[in-house]
Amino acid sequence: MRVVALLAMALFAHVALAIEPLPFKDEAEQVRFQRLVAELRCTVCQNQNLADSNAPLAKDLRLRVFEKMQQGRTDAEIKQFLVERYGDFVLYRPPVKPQTWLLWFGPAVVVLVGAGLVFASVRRRARALPVDAKGIEDSP
Amino acid sequence: MWRFVLPLVLALGLGVLLYAGLHNDPKNIPSPLIDKPAPVFDLPELNQPDARVSTGALAGEPYLLNVWASWCVTCRQEHPILEAFARQGSVRLVGLNWKDQPDDARRWLSQFGNPYTEIAVDEAGRTGVDFGVYGTPETFLVDAKGVIRFKHVGALTPEVIAREIEPRLAAMRAAGGS
Numbered sequence: 418m419r420v421v422a423l424l425a426m427a428l429f430a431h432v433a434l435a436i437e438p439l440p441f442k443d444e445a446e447q448v449r450f451q452r453l454v455a456e457l458r459c460t461v462c463q464n465q466n467l468a469d470s471n472a473p474l475a476k477d478l479r480l481r482v483f484e485k486m487q488q489g490r491t492d493a494e495i496k497q498f499l500v501e502r503y504g505d506f507v508l509y510r511p512p513v514k515p516q517t518w519l520l521w522f523g524p525a526v527v528v529l530v531g532a533g534l535v536f537a538s539v540r541r542r543a544r545a546l547p548v549d550a551k552g553i554e555d556s557p
Numbered sequence: 558m559w560r561f562v563l564p565l566v567l568a569l570g571l572g573v574l575l576y577a578g579l580h581n582d583p584k585n586i587p588s589p590l591i592d593k594p595a596p597v598f599d600l601p602e603l604n605q606p607d608a609r610v611s612t613g614a615l616a617g618e619p620y621l622l623n624v625w626a627s628w629c630v631t632c633r634q635e636h637p638i639l640e641a642f643a644r645q646g647s648v649r650l651v652g653l654n655w656k657d658q659p660d661d662a663r664r665w666l667s668q669f670g671n672p673y674t675e676i677a678v679d680e681a682g683r684t685g686v687d688f689g690v691y692g693t694p695e696t697f698l699v700d701a702k703g704v705i706r707f708k709h710v711g712a713l714t715p716e717v718i719a720r721e722i723e724p725r726l727a728a729m730r731a732a733g734g735s
Contacts, residue, residue, distance in 0.1 A: 460691035463583060473656060474691060477682050502689035504589040 437476065439483050446486065453492055454479055457499060458507045466509065588689055588708045595622070595699045596687035600677035603654055603662055610651065610677035612703060619729050620649040621722070622697040623673070623713075624685060626657040627665035629693040635712035636669050642718055643672035648726055652676035655685040655693060698722055700729050 441447040451468060457478070459470035467475050467482070478499070485495045499507045511517050590596075599611035623639060625632040643650050652673035654662045659678055679685050688697065691710075698707040706725055709717055 460586060474682070474686075477656075477686060481686065501589060502686060503691065504586055504689075506586045 437479075439479075449492070450483060450486060453482055453486075453495060456509050457482070457496070458509055460503050460507060584692060585710055586691070588705075590689055590697075590705050591708060593705060595697065595703050595705050596684065598677065598679075598684040598687070600653075600679055600684060603652070603659060603666075603676035603678050604671075608675075610675050615649075615651065615699070616703050617701055618649060619698065619700050619726060620651050620674075622651050622653055622688075622699060624653045624655050624688070624690050624693050624695040624697075626655050626693050627661040628657065631712045632694045633669070635694050636672070638713050638715060638718070639672040640670055641715075642713070643674075647723070649674045653679055653684065653688075655679050655690060656682040698725055 439447075439450070441450065454467040457467040459465045459467050459472055459475040459478075461472040461474050462470050465472075465475075467479055481498070482495055485498060490498075496508060505511045505517075511520065513521050595612060597612045599609055599613070602608040602610050625635075639650065650673050652675070654676050657678075657680065659680065662676075662678075677684070688695070694712055696709045696713055697705050700706050706729075707721055709721065713722075
């Protein structure tokens with residue numbers, strides 16, 4: 418039992434390390450905070466989110482997020498606060514707008530074009546086959 | 558014919574794109590604050606505890622806001638360039654001492670020299686966050702109306718000053734007549 422507990426602690430240690438204790442009033446507030454900081458990018462250590470990063474700036478920004486929650490701001494307002502300062506780059510899910518169309522729809526376009534090419538090529542080859550070759554496997 | 562040329566052209570195009578991407582600095586995040594009013598601040602001055610440095614008092618002429626800290630290694634590398642630029646006296650050079658201990662900051666300046674006209678103390682780092690600071694040193698060029706015209710992340714170099722800052726300053730002087 419103790420081993421399991423230790424293992425669990427080791428598993429979640431990285432979360433505890435980065436996040437300083439904050440006076441949440443209930444669990445719902447804490448869950449909301451965790452979800453919010455997990456979706457915001459730390460601009461110092463760019464491949465980490467605010468939840469995981471232990472950079473001093475990330476800590477400051479977490480506190481600012483918490484502060485805004487206490488002031489009764491919505492998630493959208495809090496994200497807007499950071500976007501006004503650091504740009505869309507802080508959002509792990511950037512907004513859909515003309516500059517990000519390629520980012521959002523590019524992969525789907527590539528898949529569709531690829532599927533189209535495969536389809537066309539298969540059809541062309543099927544047509545290129547001689548008519549009497551179709552039953553070739555059945556013939557003795 | 559096209560079946561061979563088209564993939565080649567596509568591959569070459571992708572190659573060019575990726576090669577260009579290699580020279581893009583991912584640390585250089587475009588600031589959303591360009592051409593927006595500089596965030597309002599009113600902070601204590603580092604060397605005169607009674608004085609304040611504020612956007613209100615700075616308005617009326619262009620200034621360069623340099624965000625630095627004594628713990629910042631690149632700031633030390635940038636320091637001689639700032640000193641040389643300050644000696645020209647072409648623009649007011651305001652320091653923003655960000656997330657630093659004032660004692661450490663003063664020691665740093667007495668050791669290396671003080672290129673700044675005045676220095677705002679932002680110990681808690683809130684003004685820095687308002688400016689979207691994420692890596693020191695950062696430098697903002699603010700015009701006489703208090704609008705941010707240019708931002709540079711990382712150490713200033715003589716090239717950046719000559720290519721980006723001086724032409725903008727000249728344009729501001731020509732337009733503002735100050």
